[in-house]
Amino acid sequence: MVSPNIRYGARIRKRQRAIKQQKITVYKCESCGVLAVRRAGTSIWECRHCGAVYAGGAYTMTTSAGDIAKRQIKAMHKNA
Numbered sequence: 395m396v397s398p399n400i401r402y403g404a405r406i407r408k409r410q411r412a413i414k415q416q417k418i419t420v421y422k423c424e425s426c427g428v429l430a431v432r433r434a435g436t437s438i439w440e441c442r443h444c445g446a447v448y449a450g451g452a453y454t455m456t457t458s459a460g461d462i463a464k465r466q467i468k469a470m471h472k473n474a
């Protein structure tokens with residue numbers, strides 16, 4: 395279990411803050427446009443409105459690495 399009070403290490407405190415933040419953050423669904431996407435598990439994001447499931451970051455909907463991958467996929471489609 396995760397300890398409710400983490401005392402040592404700036405890195406781990408930062409991570410704990412990120413985890414607490416994601417629990418209350420709701421994202422806009424790319425499929426239906428409704429602000430109803432919540433974290434369903436690590437890297438799993440689910441729209442409570444239409445049921446769409448997204449693979450994202452562990453604690454945030456998108457990651458910088460994910461954005462780069464998206465851009466590359468878009469570029470590949472353009473060239474095909």
Ligand SMILES: [Zn+2]
Pocket residue numbers: 423424425426427428430441442443444445446
């Ligand atoms: Zn949706």
